[in-house]
Amino acid sequence: MVWAFSLSAECGAEQVAAEQFAQHFDGLSWVLANGQQSQCHTAVFQDIEENWWCQVCPSGISDMGIDRSDIAYQMTELGILLYQRLQSAPPFRYALVGVEVDEFRTYHELTSEATIPSFPGLVLGETVWRSLGASTLFRPFSTGYVWQPYEGEVYQPLMVSPDLKNKLSELLVLK
Template identity: 30%
Template sequence: MAYLYGMAIECGSEIKAAEQIQEHFKTMDLILLNNKISTFTINLEKENKDYGEISWWVNIYSNEFQTGEGSPEIARVLYKTLETAPNFRFAIVGVEVLLFISFEDISNILNDPSCVAKSYGGLVLSKSTILGTQSESLFEHFSDNYVWMLNRWRG
């Protein structure tokens, strides 16, 4: 069975923010160690929440559709590109990460450091979101306005 490996970026309620992120990632390709070229599919998706709010997502998937070989390389290029991306609320890389977590879930998750450490490696959040939470010490600098959990894919 094939699994989609990629990055989900939650951009909030404004479609313009999501469109800017989508544009930022459009020209990304990667030559893997086995000399295969990994291209990416970039989708804009609208999430309608039960309470009437909307969230816009940019979902970027490797066209390799793999979970094994090449995944660290793919993650590295996704995170490297994210470092210079326009504003977003949060992002995460992994297998089938679309709607894996919502922005509303984050405040609860951040109050349980063991859950964050165990289940959310690679989560990128704005510095303002993490400030003052019980999990603040688990996150490291990612870029000017963002922090992340673990840096196993940093190149």
């Protein structure tokens, strides 16, 4: 199973908005702290509500999820770079960086939740933020946008190691 690390942004009802957003990222490249180069590739698509999304995928990153601590570090570094570039992006309604965040919430799902969702790294347009009750959990991100600050990606050995899971299971058995 492939696990995509990306920036996903919901751009509203107009395809041109998602295409302009994609152009802002497509082909952008960085040299990471480990010396590896990563280049952004974009995809534009419509969700079931017919709103347009742009997914920005950096190259050279694991597609197996976060199975080592160095992968978490690399994804976090890329996440910070994506958020830095997002600060000057064309208009969008909301966005998030992470593993498997493509189409993480439709607009209706997001705006109909009883409480504002808590996703570290979630960036909201101020209009969306106000419609959700203007939660104080959000901080200024860039002109017209607020966010819950990004916390980076996390390596969880118990999620990827059957050996460690078995050892933990043995600990949990009452003797």
